[in-house]
Amino acid sequence: TDTSAMENLVPVPVDVKSSEADYTLTENTVIEVRDGEATGVAEYLAGLLRPSTGYELPIIEGSSTGPDGSISLRLAPDSSDIHSQGYRLQVNADGVQIRASEPAGLFAGVQTLRQLLPPAIEADTEQSAEWTVSGGRIRDYPRFTYRGAHLDVARHFFDVETVKQYIDYLAQYKVNHLHLHLTDDQGWRIEIDSWPNLTDEGADSEVGGGSGGYYTKEEYKEIVQYAQTRFVTVIPEIDMPGHTGAALESYAELNCDGEKRQEDTGTNVGDTSLCLDKEVTYEFIEDVISEVAEMTPGPYLHIGGDEAHTLSDKEYNDFMNCAIPMVIEQGKRPIGWHQILGADPPEQTIGQFWGTSSDAPEVAAAAEAGHELIMSPATDAYLDMKYNEDTELGLDWAGYTPVPDAYDWDPAGYIDGVDESSIMGPETALWSENIRTLSDIEFMLFPRFPGVAELGWSPEAKTDDWDEFKHRLAAQSPRWNVQDINYYQSPQVPWP
Numbered sequence: 121t122d123t124s125a126m127e128n129l130v131p132v133p134v135d136v137k138s139s140e141a142d143y144t145l146t147e148n149t150v151i152e153v154r155d156g157e158a159t160g161v162a163e164y165l166a167g168l169l170r171p172s173t174g175y176e177l178p179i180i181e182g183s184s185t186g187p188d189g190s191i192s193l194r195l196a197p198d199s200s201d202i203h204s205q206g207y208r209l210q211v212n213a214d215g216v217q218i219r220a221s222e223p224a225g226l227f228a229g230v231q232t233l234r235q236l237l238p239p240a241i242e243a244d245t246e247q248s249a250e251w252t253v254s255g256g257r258i259r260d261y262p263r264f265t266y267r268g269a270h271l272d273v274a275r276h277f278f279d280v281e282t283v284k285q286y287i288d289y290l291a292q293y294k295v296n297h298l299h300l301h302l303t304d305d306q307g308w309r310i311e312i313d314s315w316p317n318l319t320d321e322g323a324d325s326e327v328g329g330g331s332g333g334y335y336t337k338e339e340y341k342e343i344v345q346y347a348q349t350r351f352v353t354v355i356p357e358i359d360m361p362g363h364t365g366a367a368l369e370s371y372a373e374l375n376c377d378g379e380k381r382q383e384d385t386g387t388n389v390g391d392t393s394l395c396l397d398k399e400v401t402y403e404f405i406e407d408v409i410s411e412v413a414e415m416t417p418g419p420y421l422h423i424g425g426d427e428a429h430t431l432s433d434k435e436y437n438d439f440m441n442c443a444i445p446m447v448i449e450q451g452k453r454p455i456g457w458h459q460i461l462g463a464d465p466p467e468q469t470i471g472q473f474w475g476t477s478s479d480a481p482e483v484a485a486a487a488e489a490g491h492e493l494i495m496s497p498a499t500d501a502y503l504d505m506k507y508n509e510d511t512e513l514g515l516d517w518a519g520y521t522p523v524p525d526a527y528d529w530d531p532a533g534y535i536d537g538v539d540e541s542s543i544m545g546p547e548t549a550l551w552s553e554n555i556r557t558l559s560d561i562e563f564m565l566f567p568r569f570p571g572v573a574e575l576g577w578s579p580e581a582k583t584d585d586w587d588e589f590k591h592r593l594a595a596q597s598p599r600w601n602v603q604d605i606n607y608y609q610s611p612q613v614p615w616p
């Protein structure tokens with residue numbers, strides 16, 4: 121069998137010992153759970169394996185294993201040495217055992233198990249194959265508890281099905297936060313009951329003049345629930361005070377001149393702002409923040425804060441020191457693009473770094489003062505950056521990001537003078553000025569996204585060696601072929 125499966129996992133586990141003790145699934149294999157909490161993960165696993173194997177794979181409560189062994193998912197609260205999101209996985213002739221202290225750990229183990237099976241397991245129709253899991257044992261846990269991926273649904277709108285597929289790609293590589301950029305100059309994509317024009321008028325177009333769209337509250341909750349079953353936390357972003365063109369187009373009173381802004385189907389940045397010296401502006405953001413918080417079970421709410429170029433620093437800082445308390449008031453932790461840290465905000469405010477240089481003294485000072493950072497350096501984690509000058513899709517303002525560049529950086533070491541203890545983890549960004557379809561998303565995500573996912577999951581000692589990683593990355597592509605993922609076949613990757 122393909123024992124190399126154990127050697128080709130992405131993200132690479134903490135400790136892997138392969139052995140000859142393979143396990144082959146049969147039509148009698150059962151999925152065994154002992155704790156009710158594990159049932160959700162068992163159902164997810166069954167959903168992955170049933171279509172391609174054609175096996176029933178019943179989920180059995182209790183400790184009876186089938187005549188041909190079982191895949192056993194069990195919570196073991198005493199597994200203290202594998203961290204709350206970690207797991208142990210063992211394969212032997214009796215089957216597969218996955219142990220974790222929490223369901224999230226079992227889910228991570230299931231993603232690893234997926235890669236121990238032949239690529240044909242990813243098919244959504246029955247395949248005739250030897251469903252052999254390569255033997256061995258794994259102990260694994262994440263370096264960072266925060267591993268994120270951003271998606272701009274404002275410049276181009278992506279429907280619920282596309283967002284669900286995006287969530288599935290995150291889960292496949294153990295990424296556990298989805299940052300949805302819901303509002304910008306070109307579109308407002310989330311229904312707000314108290315300000316209905318935001319979606320009645322502000323959602324009916326997008327960059328290039330397409331029909332746009334938006335999520336009703338029900339659809340947003342459907343996305344949140346789907347993400348929860350994949351142990352992904354949704355982080356909504358309402359960008360303010362800049363990047364507010366769609367709101368300014370929807371409500372005249374939000375504009376200083378009392379006139380509605382023209383619909384924007386372009387891609388300029390930095391030329392819009394809410395009108396800071398109007399009381400209605402603060403009523404507006406309070407209503408929006410409270411409605412978005414109410415429909416978001418996760419602990420975070422992102423209020424943007426990038427590129428408010430029409431404002432002075434003082435105007436921007438005063439605005440942020442009004443908006444941030446509104447987020448905290450709703451029981452959420454505020455996140456903003458790293459400029460928010462210049463407002464010297466309450467300590468629990470998180471800065472999302474999108475700079476291009478390691479020399480960022482104000483950010484380092486804010487970290488020193490106790491602020492945590494999410495790392496999205498535009499030189500490495502912005503997957504809307506072109507691979508090279510021949511890439512049709514994407515942008516190039518931060519330079520090109522070939523596949524190796526998305527991998528060989530260290531989220532904890534990027535900014536001079538910032539200690540690892542200030543870093544929550546890496547987050548990829550995918551802005552959609554010229555990304556229009558799921559196929560476009562896949563082209564920019566693959567093959568760079570799994571590399572950043574590894575930087576977030578795999579402890580430091582294991583990563584930053586492109587010459588080692590590139591072989592494991594290449595070995596993922598047979599799966600992507602079965603999944604029909606439109607990945608960029610970079611000449612820098614030694615494809616099989």
Ligand SMILES: CC1=[NH+][C@H]2[C@@H](O1)O[C@H](CO)[C@@H](O)[C@@H]2O
Nearest residue numbers: 389426457474502504515551
């Ligand atoms: C935080 C941030 N603000 C800008 C910047 O990133 O570049 C993006 C394109 O790469 C652009 O879409 C976005 O509006």
